[in-house]
Amino acid sequence: MASGTLAKLKMRDLLAKRLRIHIxxxxxxxLRVSALYKFGMAEPRNKAYADxxxxxxxxxxxxEMKKAGIFQNAK
Numbered sequence: 001m002a003s004g005t006l007a008k009l010k011m012r013d014l015l016a017k018r019l020r021i022h023i024x025x026x027x028x029x030x031l032r033v034s035a036l037y038k039f040g041m042a043e044p045r046n047k048a049y050a051d052x053x054x055x056x057x058x059x060x061x062x063x064e065m066k067k068a069g070i071f072q073n074a075k
Contacts, residue, residue, distance in 0.1 A: 065071060
């Protein structure tokens with residue numbers, strides 16, 4: 001009689017349900033991390049490089065290094 005009052009355990013499809021929940025959560029977390037990287041690190045870095053090379057004069061830099069004696073072959 002005691003066994004009739006206890007609820008049966010629902011073990012069917014428990015693994016599939018838990019895996020589905022964890023896959024969705026992992027996908028959401030990966031989207032957030034990739035967006036954080038893109039907007040927090042990649043775009044500011046690309047902007048800094050673009051700002052640097054916008055006004056960069058390679059010949060002026062070469063002449064300064066040549067005067068400093070870095071190059072041994074350059075006349």
